[in-house]
Amino acid sequence: MNKLKLWFEQTAIISFSIFVGILIEGLVYSVFLGDDLSAFSLSWFHILSVILAGAFCSVMTILLFIDTNILKNKFTVKIIIHFLSVYLIIVLFGWFFKWFTKLSGFIMVSVIFFLVYAFVWTVSLWIYKRDDNKINKALNGIRDEE
Amino acid sequence: MRVHIEKVDSKDQEEAVIKAVEITDEISGAVELLEGDAKGFAVSKDGKTYILKASNVYYIESVDKKTFVYTRQGCYDTKYRLYELEVLLGGYFVRCSKSMIVNLRKVRNVKSQISGRIDATLINDEVVVISRGYAKEVKRRLGIG
Numbered sequence: 001m002n003k004l005k006l007w008f009e010q011t012a013i014i015s016f017s018i019f020v021g022i023l024i025e026g027l028v029y030s031v032f033l034g035d036d037l038s039a040f041s042l043s044w045f046h047i048l049s050v051i052l053a054g055a056f057c058s059v060m061t062i063l064l065f066i067d068t069n070i071l072k073n074k075f076t077v078k079i080i081i082h083f084l085s086v087y088l089i090i091v092l093f094g095w096f097f098k099w100f101t102k103l104s105g106f107i108m109v110s111v112i113f114f115l116v117y118a119f120v121w122t123v124s125l126w127i128y129k130r131d132d133n134k135i136n137k138a139l140n141g142i143r144d145e146e
Numbered sequence: 147m148r149v150h151i152e153k154v155d156s157k158d159q160e161e162a163v164i165k166a167v168e169i170t171d172e173i174s175g176a177v178e179l180l181e182g183d184a185k186g187f188a189v190s191k192d193g194k195t196y197i198l199k200a201s202n203v204y205y206i207e208s209v210d211k212k213t214f215v216y217t218r219q220g221c222y223d224t225k226y227r228l229y230e231l232e233v234l235l236g237g238y239f240v241r242c243s244k245s246m247i248v249n250l251r252k253v254r255n256v257k258s259q260i261s262g263r264i265d266a267t268l269i270n271d272e273v274v275v276i277s278r279g280y281a282k283e284v285k286r287r288l289g290i291g
Binding site: 065075079125128129131132134135136138139142143144145 | 201238250251252253254255256257258259260261262264269281284285288289290
């Protein structure tokens with residue numbers, strides 16, 4: 001049940017991140033490349049494809065945190081595999097659902113993916129660090145002496 | 147509720163008196179928290195049975211359906227199951243993984259790993275793992291969740 005909840009949460013977060021990515025892409029194209037934003041449209045299958053991509057990527061994220069004997073204590077290897085598999089899913093979905101049609105679009109999607117991936121990890125580590133500080137501060141007040 | 151704290155000179159003189167119209171969940175929780183360390187339970191080692199004070203316990207682990215209690219003096223086994231001890235001890239004794247209960251009063255500090263798990267270093271330098279899934283309950287028991 002917890003895994004199902006995690007899967008839904010991850011799907012929502014990743015889909016939202018992709019939509020933010022699309023927004024950034026649109027802004028870059030209109031502000032820096034002078035494209036006409038009024039010509040931009042998002043059809044129902046684009047929205048569906050983003051949610052589907054989020055669902056697939058979240059499966060990879062759940063696998064990342066599952067404690068198995070395979071790759072136990074090799075979290076760095078697991079992160080690299082996770083990064084590559086999620087990137088592959090995004091590229092395949094992007095190609096199949098026409099998120100990009102030119103090389104410049106592919107580069108843009110890749111750059112946004114790298115930025116979002118790094119951002120998510122940075123925020124996660126910052127939250128962990130903040131939690132550690134809170135817990136350590138609370139422990140100082142109750143700790144027994146040896 | 148008004149709370150008065152009076153400083154005393156020794157541990158023996160420490161006591162708490164609660165004056166209340168009725169015993170609410172909050173008061174029961176406070177009593178449980180205050181009594182936590184004074185509670186004792188039966189453990190055994192080398193065929194001998196002892197009554198171990200909760201305040202001496204560092205952590206409790208379940209391995210192959212057997213329950214082991216770790217203190218500064220060593221390891222004991224007990225007939226209690228992990229979930230029974232969780233209820234019996236309460237207070238700062240909190241489930242930190244599927245098979246372990248840790249006494250938060252024996253934790254020196256915690257440090258999160260990139261994998262999401264939390265390493266808790268005890269005051270005897272042993273390290274136990276707090277699973278990310280149980281971190282919320284740890285924070286709640288510490289009054290920060």
